[in-house]
Every structure is written in structure tokens, then in C-alpha cells.
Amino acid sequence: MVSVCFYFQVHQPYRMKRYSIFDIGKHTNYFDDDKNREILNKVSRKCYLPANDLILDLIHKTDGKFKVSYSLTGVVLDQFEEYNPKVLESFQRLVDTGCVELLEETYYHSLAKLYSEKEFREQVRLHKKKMKDLFGYKPRVFRNTELVYNNRIAYLAEKMGYEGIIAEGADHILGWRSPNFLYKAKMAENMKLLLKNYRLSDDIAFRFSEKGWEGWPLTADKFATWINAVNGNGNIINLFMDYETFGEHQWEDTGIFNFMRHLPDEILKNPDNDFKTPSEVIDSYEPVDEVDMRDIVSWADVERDLSAWLSNSMQTTSISKLYELEDKVKKSRDKNLLADWRKLQTTDHFYYMCTKWFNDGDVHKYFNAYDRPHDSFIAFTNVLTDLKMRLNKAPIYC
């Protein structure tokens, strides 16, 4: 028996303006509303709407045998509500089928866990409330931002009531073990750990349109044979990827939608295969082993560590100076201040400042809202200066 478990990440940050030295003290419109609306609408047109239609269609066609899960950040949901409510409605329709699971995460797609566990818990709670408000849904499985994971995070998530957690199936952690089984997290009582099969996931997410790749062109039946090959030495295949893979990272003309349209049928041709959501995986299988991850692992770049966001001093300075303000921001009881401070925690801001221009750097460059990493650092520092000035003027409640 092999269960294919899809999880798609849906996220868009609030990108900053090029906030200059002359803007400091003048206005607090840190975020580029026009650009954010434009990008959200573009990605909705190219990816979210057509992909949601396709998934809904596949669920109906397979009589609910096809199942997927999503993790939607609070900030992308806010932007759907503000800029394009149709997208939100289409996600709601998907959830209503009962074949779609939603995962919990930090509302602001942040690395709060690394800097403030208090803030981390608050953001998870905010996300939980958002899931309830928009979808009437209570997630059982937790995924931390960028799949940043270690034992401690599993422990915290378990204490907050989650039964499962998602992480990268990084080779240097797994060693000889396979990501194609359910594991238990070390330190936690009974926290189940689902590990991403990064080879098969990246075949779709990154290599799909790569003509130099031996697997190109990737067809649904070819991919199904790779899935079938796991039969007998694994029981889950976790395909975790950005939802924007469909239509945005891999453009429509690469055939990505067509691939997906045929994939469920091809996989279901083998009666030993099925689709499961993370919760169903937890309910169906027993952990085969305990995985000990002391060091932080993430799903980014070849290093699978924090270096995409925290490798140079521009990044570390910006983020640590930001979290230094937590106490003051919260004591000000100023909702706008708090919201701005939290929007600045979104990992994308630090990703833009990344200077490792090697293999992964190309990807960084593609996703960078600024010309240079240094420009985004400059804008961030200016915004932070303004934010601190607002804080100094704000009353302090204890």
C-alpha cells in the first residue's frame, strides 16, 4: 500500500516599498499596496484560480479518492480578502468537499520560533482563529514556516494540541532511513512526523520543465511508475511543494496542469495506491521509528538550513533588531504598530537580502522584489527606524 500525500504551500508576503530616508517620520505606508495587489491578482489568474478549479474537478471525477492538503498563511488570506475574494471562495469550496485538509502555521509566515516562542504561539493562535473564521476548520497537523523544524518545535506544537508535524526529509538527518514512512518526533510524547520526499517533490516543483533533466518530459504515467516503485518499501509519499508551482513557477505552457489532470488516474490505476491527507496518514499508519533532529532543518536551497534567510549580517541584524522591539510593541497596545511589526516578520523580507548567488541564488534573484539584496536591507532599516520612532511616541501600558 502506498499513500500519496500532497501538501501545497500558499503564501504571498506584504512586499515593502523602497522606503527612503526622506520617508522616515513622514508616512507609515511601508508596504507597496499597488504591487502587492498586482502580484496577487497575477498569481491568482495564473495559478490559484485555475489550480483550484482543477483540484476541485479531480476530487469530483475520482469520487473523492483524490485528496490534498493546503497550508494558507494568514497574510495571503488577508490579501485574498482585500484584493481578490473570489480566490478565497474557491478555497472555501475546496474545503467544503471534505477531501481537503488545512494545516496550521504561523499567521505571518515568520521565523518567530527562533526569536520568541511567545510570539510564535500567538501567531499560531491567530492562524487557528483565521482557519475557524474563514473555513470553520480546526487543523490537526502543524507545519512551521519554510518547514523549519527541530525536536523543540515538535515539542511545542504537541503542547499546543497538534498531532502531527511536517518537516523536510533531509538526507543528513535521515541517513539510511526513508522519508516514505511515518515517524515519531523525538522529545514529544506522541507527535507524528511526516517527512517530505524531496526527490519526487522536486521532480514536479523544480525539474518539471528542465529540458536537460533525464526525466524530462515528465508525464503522469511516468511519475506513477516512480510512485509504484515505492510499493513494498514504503507506505507514504509526501509530495510537499509551493502551490505556485502550478502556473507560476512552472508556466502553463510547460504542461504542468495537464500533468496534474492525469496524475490521479495514473496513480489510482494501481489498486495498491491511494491518496491521503496528513491527518489520514497519521490515523492509518504507525510510526516506524523516532527521528532525532536537534539542529534546525528547513526546505530551502541545497543546504536545507536557515541560510536563505539568516546567512549574512544584513539579514541577522534586521531580524534581531526587529524582534528586540517585541516587548515595546506589545506594551503600546497599538494595533497598527503591532500589525506592521508582524508583517515585517515575514521571511520573504530576509530572503530578499540573501547574497549567496550560487545555484539557489538564481532562484533568489527570480523571487527578489528588489534589484539588489542591499536595497531591501536599506528599505527595511529605514522602515525599522520609523517604526521605532512611532514606538518612542506610543504610550506604554504594563
Add this chain to the structure above:
Amino acid sequence: MFGWEFPPFNSGGLGVACQGLTRGLARQGTEILFVLPKIYGTLEGDYMQILSAEKYDKENKEKKRIRFKIVDSILKPYLTSPAYIRERSRIDQSTHKIQIPDASEDLYGSDLFSEIKRYSIHAKNIALLEDFDIIHCHDWLTFPAGITAKKIAELRGLNTPLITHIHATEFDRTAGHPNQYIYDIEREGMHLADYVITVSEYTKNIIIKHYGIDPEKIYIVHNAIDFEESRISEQFKIKDHHKIVLFLGRMTIQKGPDHFLRIAKRISEIDDSVRFVMVGSGDMSNQIIEESANLGIGDKVLFSDFLNGEDVDRAYRMADVYVMSSISEPFGITPLEAMKNSTPVVISKQSGVSEILKNCLIVDFWDVDLMTTKILSILHNPEFRNHLSEEGLKEVKLLNWDRSANKCVELYKKVLMRC
């Protein structure tokens, strides 16, 4: 006069100095033909640009006395040869108006050095067709053109004096590691010249020491500033929270942005509320930005790209102190711009401007401790600050270009009598 940049299409102080000097000279009744490399567009487009350059002064008298001659070229004073090639391809891509043929077509050079040559070939045509009494060249890129013009004049039977005006030497720009080729052009230009003008005593000493120029033929004409009452009355809210120390200049080794950062670090250790604004771009930009974060003052140093026009004045006005940390500054006009905006200045002793300024603090660029002390003495002492601000403003009003132009005319007269 051979120049290579002129406001508003200037990337640094040279264009400003040329504008100031030519304005002053025009007021003294000197007729100037200003030859200028151009950057953008076709010839028609350039007439527009010329016009906008001319528009700087509405007095007809001045307008008539300066004429511009434009040579198709993308020379910029601060380009290195590889940077020139990049710039050329950028222009190739960005404007369809101008097509720069390959070097093989022999019209345009493929790098900075052949471009200089091309500029001097154009100079030949101008020298053949125009009448002039003196050839006055501004900095090394124009020297071959000036020398050519002198030779052409000789062919026409005229002994036209050549004056090479040194605004900066290769030693200043490279912090003592000159490019031999550029050095050779500079040296040849100065040796062939009848007179050499330097913008300071400081520069005079450099060209005596490093270029072996006879002190007798060196003439000092300090730069100046034409005072205009600033129209900016903006209140900067950031000043309610922070004292601001300003760096403004190209981010290159000559301007000492790294020294400025070290000073910023030291000041931050003493007064955590001070913020440092660094305005300008250059080949050290990224390095300096990263270094500010490395030093742990990433949240205290605020950067801005190169600013234009009124924004420059706004930056000065936002600041409580302007620091010129240059490691070698032939003159250094920015302290005058700061004083014009009532901003006190602390300047490097390794500069020409420090020879003439009174109401400012002068420190060796490398003396981080003393720089720190002086800057803090201004920040923490409002009376001292106001004194420097008020007296500086008075002083700068007197340092106008008429003074410098007078000196220049004096030299012209002297040269013409000899030739």
C-alpha cells in the same frame, strides 16, 4: 574649454566646479566655448539638453558668453575602463536612439582609452573651425583633446597657450595606487601645459611631488560656491528622535566611507541615539552596506543612493553634522554645500577646502578618536553647533565663484601677455 560633464548630467563635483567657474568667468566678460562629451540621445535631443544646461542662468549676458559644443561620447569622469564598457552596453540597450557602432568601424572606441582618443580627434575639428585664445582643459580625460587643439592651433600659425586644470589626480582617486596609463596622460598634460591650475595648495604639492611639475608654473584657484538662499523649509520628524551625522559622496575609496563607518561605530558606543545617513553610490556601496551590518550598527546607518538637485539640500538640512571623511580630496566642495544649508562640518585635513575654511572642524581622516570627539562636541553642544552653523553660513556667502574667476582671469592675462 574642454570638460567632460556639466550639470544636470554630472555624477560628481567636477561638473559643478566647471559650471561655477564658467559662470564666474562669463560674469567677468570672458567668452567661453565649452566642449562637452554627451551621454544621451541624438543631436536634436542634445540641443534640448544643452538648452536645459544653459537654463541654469537666465541672464542673457551670461548665456551669450558661454557656448557649448557637444561631442558624441559617453565619457564620465569616474568611470574605470571596464565600467565604461558596461555603461556603453547599458546605453546601447536602453536607448534605441543612439547606435554605437563597433570599434572596428573606427568611429567610436570600444573602451575608455580609445574613447579618449576619439574625443581628441573631435577636438581637432573644433580647433580647426573655431577661434580661441586659450585652451583650458579640465582633468585628464580632456588632456589629449587639449594637446591636439594646441597642435592644430600651431598648424594655423598660432601660439595658443594650454592650461590644464587639475581637479583631482589619479593619486587621489585611487588612494595612492595609480593606473600607470592614466598617470602618464596626466603627467604629459601637465608637462606640455603652459600653466597648471590646481584647486588647492594640497594638490599643488601632490603634482610637484608625484608628477615633477615646476612649482613656478602652478597656479592655485580654489573652488567656490555660488550662494543661493535655499527654499527648503522642511521639518524632519526624524530629528525629534535622533541626531544625524551625514556622509555624502561617491562610495569609493577616495571618499573614505569605511572610515566614516568606523567613526559611526565609535559614536554609537557612546551615544546610541545618533543615526548616520550615507548618501551616494559607487563601487564600494555593497561592501559598505554589509560592513555596517557586520559592525553591529546596521540599524543605525541609513543609506540612500546618489541624490539629485533639491534632495541633496534636503539631506544636508536633515543632518546635524556633515562629515567629509575623504582620504585625499583635492578640494572638496561638499562642505561648502553643507554650510550653505547651515549644517556644521567636520572635514578631513587631507583636503584642499580645509586650507580656506575657518568655521569648521578639521581632523586627520584616519584619526577616528578625534573625529568622534569633534562630532560629539557639536552634537552635544547646541551653542557650539549654532555658532558653527551661523558663522559657517556667513563665511560661505563670501566664498563665491567671482573670487575664483578673478584669479583665473588674472592668469589668462598673464599667459596672453607672454604668448
